[in-house]
Amino acid sequence: MTDEAKLTIPARRGKAHRVAKGQIIRVINTHGDQVVDTWAFNADDLGEFMSMEHTRPHIMKIVPAVGDMMLTNKRRPILTFVEDTSGGVHDTIVAACDRYRYAFLGVEGYHDNCTDNLHTGMRELGLEASETPSPLNLFMNIPVRPDGSIAFEAPVSTPGSHVALRAEMDLVIAFSACPQDILPINGVGHPPTEAHYTVSG
Amino acid sequence: MTDEAKLTIPARRGKAHRVAKGQIIRVINTHGDQVVDTWAFNADDLGEFMSMEHTRPHIMKIVPAVGDMMLTNKRRPILTFVEDTSGGVHDTIVAACDRYRYAFLGVEGYHDNCTDNLHTGMRELGLEASETPSPLNLFMNIPVRPDGSIAFEAPVSTPGSHVALRAEMDLVIAFSACPQDILPINGVGHPPTEAHYTVSG
Numbered sequence: 300m301t302d303e304a305k306l307t308i309p310a311r312r313g314k315a316h317r318v319a320k321g322q323i324i325r326v327i328n329t330h331g332d333q334v335v336d337t338w339a340f341n342a343d344d345l346g347e348f349m350s351m352e353h354t355r356p357h358i359m360k361i362v363p364a365v366g367d368m369m370l371t372n373k374r375r376p377i378l379t380f381v382e383d384t385s386g387g388v389h390d391t392i393v394a395a396c397d398r399y400r401y402a403f404l405g406v407e408g409y410h411d412n413c414t415d416n417l418h419t420g421m422r423e424l425g426l427e428a429s430e431t432p433s434p435l436n437l438f439m440n441i442p443v444r445p446d447g448s449i450a451f452e453a454p455v456s457t458p459g460s461h462v463a464l465r466a467e468m469d470l471v472i473a474f475s476a477c478p479q480d481i482l483p484i485n486g487v488g489h490p491p492t493e494a495h496y497t498v499s500g
Numbered sequence: 501m502t503d504e505a506k507l508t509i510p511a512r513r514g515k516a517h518r519v520a521k522g523q524i525i526r527v528i529n530t531h532g533d534q535v536v537d538t539w540a541f542n543a544d545d546l547g548e549f550m551s552m553e554h555t556r557p558h559i560m561k562i563v564p565a566v567g568d569m570m571l572t573n574k575r576r577p578i579l580t581f582v583e584d585t586s587g588g589v590h591d592t593i594v595a596a597c598d599r600y601r602y603a604f605l606g607v608e609g610y611h612d613n614c615t616d617n618l619h620t621g622m623r624e625l626g627l628e629a630s631e632t633p634s635p636l637n638l639f640m641n642i643p644v645r646p647d648g649s650i651a652f653e654a655p656v657s658t659p660g661s662h663v664a665l666r667a668e669m670d671l672v673i674a675f676s677a678c679p680q681d682i683l684p685i686n687g688v689g690h691p692p693t694e695a696h697y698t699v700s701g
Contacts, residue, residue, distance in 0.1 A: 350595065351634075352552070352593065352594060352634040353595045355593050355594060356601075356652075357604075359649055359651070360647075361644060372595075372632070374598070374601060392553065392556050392593060393553060394551065394554045399574050399576075400557075400575060403558075403575060433553040443562060443644055443648070445646055449556065449557070449560055449561060450560070
């Protein structure tokens, strides 16, 4: 079950991968500034998936950290945070971007987006996700201020830093290297980049 | 289209209601301590529904207030907060309770829950919701602390206080008078209660 090759999440694109229970997924922020929207689905039932709204009241916080377990919409463990060298800033409260978001931001015509990337990545494995769950936005910096307001800020992660997640069931993980280039969430002064991942164990 | 009768959301139960664009829904916290999980679906397409994760990055805050517009998963306005006499404490980050939640909390056997209440309420109108969106938890007090930790606390709302929401499309609204009686989110020292609502305009 070992597959330690460094695999690419292409810039602005999605990628899905089957992972066995117990394997470790390392998500590497290769260039340091790239948000990676992340989903996980039960390999045997795509209607069960990692859920931010079910995880938050279990871990009693809005951003998971090492040792925390992500739950599905059936409140079963699906991923555990086992390493994080990225500075620990991630987001669980913002939806995946989609064509409606870019239209609102003034983009005319098609813009790559994480929602389409999820479904395209799954289809490359012959799978169809029936929903677009709210993603775990790795490396995404959405501060929640004491007054409850939020902001879109650049990642704090550094090039080559990573998060490692342990699969708690046989699952399909899906990533999108977020193509957001209107707001500064993928850093400033450069276009969105690719990221990488490994699956091992 | 006027229907100003005070209607009941029975204690521990769900209730759904068709609402025309422009009508005002007043949700009354009759006894002051009752959380009301709230969903809204496009009447013409139940696959489009009020989405907390799409709303937060639009209103740039985690708790909506008067003047804020709630968006669907297609980022279209579905409800606007037009009045709030409850103290303004609501929740958008915690999933509806479900049988898995009560099992985790140590309940043996069936416990009423907001997820089942949503679907039962919809079925009473002959409708089937294909998903359980993350709800707008009216009157629910989930403080998010500066370190990102959260807590379950009693409502700050007072008996008879209310929220008014304007329908921005023809929609089906669904409520659940949350049956949570293990954690103190519906107040302490008394069982969960009924709440009321009106639809006018």
